[in-house]
Amino acid sequence: MSIDSTPHASALGAANQAGSFQSFPDDMLGDNRSLPRLLAVRNPGGSSISLPVDPFQSYGRMRMTLYESAPGLTVMSDLLPGKMDGVYCRSTDTILIDRRITLTKKRCALVHELVHRWYGDDGDGQYSAWQESRCRLETARLMVRLDEYADAERMYEGDVFLIAAELDRTVQVIQDFQRLLREGATRTLLTFDDTNVLR
Structure with missing residues (x-):
């Protein structure tokens, strides 16, 4: 068909x-x-973005890989407000992922926040509509x-x-x-x- x-x-x-x-x-x-x-x-x-991890790895494997490939980056789990799955803070080079979400959501959120990091987006989760749309589309391209x-x-x-x-x-x-x-x-x-x- x-x-x-x-x-x-x-x-x-x-x-x-x-x-x-x-x-x-x-x-x-x-x-x-x-x-x-x-x-x-x-x-x-066909994304032109180069992440420090393979977006097809498991969430745990990505976290472990980041220790070696991006030593300045801190990735942590915490309880995030509302429906927020993850957030990136450029000033501290830190990604927070909500600990209550599934491993699938954690992996997708981590890639999403790594894309914000790659672009240098700074907004502590308060990104412009354009930045967020760009990030979501790049995440889909990568994953x-x-x-x-x-x-x-x-x-x-x-x-x-x-x-x-x-x-x-x-x-x-x-x-x-x-x-x-x-x-x-x-x-x-x-x-x-x-x-x-x-x-």
Whole structure:
């Protein structure tokens, strides 16, 4: 079944309608049949940000890695007010993550706050709407792989909650990734290695 024939309004289908996709002949796909026939030419996962951790690691592994890769950064858990999952303070180079949230939310919040750190955002959690939107979209670019998203979207017929559970991401990260797909806010070309496997 092609993306366009799915019964739901998929983000991949919307991106295709917006012109963010290009068809490739079958022989170019090689053995990578987990991808839809329409592949993104502009990769929403193509972030130019370089974090001191791999965003696909577990929360605990990221915390341990940060001790070596970012020795000046302090990452702590605490009770944060309201619905705040995390906060970054530039003046003390400290990230606080709410200790009551799930490990999935902690990992996504840590990557989100590392993106604020990378940009040098300073607001002790009171960021401008533009800074927060930029940070959320970059977090989605860093944490979601297009091929895994495509498989999950097809498998769960576009249900954002099931896609988030399958990919072990928050619903917010998945919705932000879908926004990237819909808006075509993508620039980096997908590349294939010499065996025609998407990288």
